[in-house]
Amino acid sequence: MATRRWLTVLACVLVVVGPVMFFVNAEAVVNGHAVECDGSLMRPGQWCTSFSGGGSVSYDEEKRNEARGERVGYAGAGLGALGGVLLISQGIAARRRSR
Template sequence: MRSSGRPWLRVLGWVLFIVGMAMFFINAEALMNGDAVECDGRPMRPGQWCVRAGGESLSYDDEKKKEARGELVGYAGVGLGALGVVVFISEGITTRRGNR
């Protein structure tokens, strides 16, 4: 069985898959929360401030924007991971067709 002559496709597939899944799992909490806004695991309401260790403090609106950004990055990670799978499948198909 010979290879397709395009080993970079396999590498690209792995990179897309790994980066996509890392983006998804890092932001999974934002994806699973829905519209909930949390500060250190506790729900927040409008008008509240989130003060974290190290002196960082964010308002409810800032925390909500941060959650929305994390959700967007998580969905982008799912897309990249799926694209990596598509590259694997297409590389496998072209390799099989080249062996006929």
Template sequence: MATRRWLVLLAWVLFIVGPTMFFINAEAVVNGQAVECDGSPMEPDQLCVSFSGGESRTYEEEKRSEARGERVGYAGLGIAALGVVLFLSHRITGPRRRR
């Protein structure tokens, strides 16, 4: 019985963490292959300068950052799906064990 409680807790954690990962990186997922700097499209020979942090990034660095965000976003969807599967398996197997 204690194991089942841990599985339900794990399912809740996955169900919360997964969508959070997706929504934090949703812009990268939705943009596809577009590379942007503060919402403006970038060209391969441009720099993206951040005035708040004082750092600049090249087009290639921004492109890698967008690709990483896209992967994390899709991983969040997978984690959320795993949480849903754990919930469903708990609901399906729960009544059978009580017989």
């Protein structure tokens, strides 16, 4: 009985955390392999200067950041789907137990 509650809590957490991870990184997922600086396309050798953050980022660094964001976004989608599957399976198991 305690295992079922633990799985239900885990599933609910995954259903919440997964989509949040996806939507926080949605721009990187939708962008594909494009590297942008404040909405402008960057090319190799260019630098992105942020006046609000006070720093500069090279094309290669920004490309790595975009790739990391894309991976985190897809991982979030997977975690959300896993949580949904766990919730559905818990519901099916509960119906079978009540018969």
